[in-house]
Amino acid sequence: MNSERCAACKYLRRRCPSDCIFAPYFPSNNPQRFACVHKIYGASNVGKMLQQLPTHKRVQAANSLYYEAQCRIQDPVYGCVGIISLLLQQIHNAENQLAKTQAEIAVLSNSHTQDSQFQQNFLLQQGNVGQSSSPSTQPSSWFK
Amino acid sequence: MGGNSPCASCKLLRRRCAKDCVFAPYFPSDDPHKFAIVHKVFGASNVSKMLQELSVHQRADAVSSLVYEANARMRDPVYGCVGAISYLQNQVSQLQMQLAVAQAEILCIQMQNEPVMPTPQMDPEDDKSFLLQNNLPQYLNFASSSNVIHDSLKRESIFGDIIS
DSSP, X not given: OOXXXXXXXXXXXXXXXXXXXXXTTSOTXXXXXXXXXXXXXXXXHHHHHHHTSOGGGHHXXXXXXXXXXXXXXXXXXXXXXXXXXXXXXXXXXXXXXXXXXXXXXXXXXXXHHHHHHHHHHHHHHHOSSOOOOOGXXXXXXXXX | OOSSOOOHHHHHHTSOOOTTOSSTTTSOTTOHHHHHHHHHHTOHHHHHHXXXXXXXXXXXXXXXXXXXHHHHHHHOTTTTHHHHHHHHHHHHHHHHHHHHHHHHHXXXXXXXXXXXXXXXXXXXXXXHHHHHXXXXXXXOOOOOSTTHHHHHTTSOOXXXXXXX
């Protein structure tokens, strides 16, 4: 018999057997973790869900149940679906921003190519000896 | 039992469907699977408590999100919705990186656009006007999503129409 009950068995006020399904994932030093999960899913459902999984996957399952339960307590209407919605919105905004930025790159690249060609032509017309060109011919001013 | 057929919940729970049954508006009898899945993951009693704690106009959305989470948990018994959240966060990070690279590229192009004239002499006034004409672009402030999970636990979330 365990000398100390796990958080689940303490909460449920029952004996904690040596093969308690909850004990590895709901230690007695974190009672809030089980309370949270129990409030949303119920001990029985959590026990069934864990039992249906192989042992090496139960930690992750318990963690994700805890996370979802916390989200549901924080947001009783949408739970973690609210977070998914927010992320989808962020992705949508980022994709739009990226598309705009890439379009801007295309425009700038095009205008830079035209600048170079214009410069070359201009210099050829001025002659080969190094002649100074007027500051007003700086390409940056052409596009203002 | 009244004249109306019992809702999906009361059918599954094999009980009388009262006129003010909390489940009836959201679990019609023609869709038994919807309640079955929610009951399997959350339990009828917990769903009932959750709905009763909400105002009536919030309950439809709450049921939709519970059904969504229950479906996610059935598809992925280990991670449930958290798997989707993790995947989406990854996507956001990747897009942020691509955006940063694209913005750096714009900066490079703008710097390349700086005229390289053959004459060595430059009027200092030209430097100033060049700088004024070529202000660095305002970088977009994109809220980092790395703390979405933690931040979301501290604030109200906004919900769009994602449940299909």
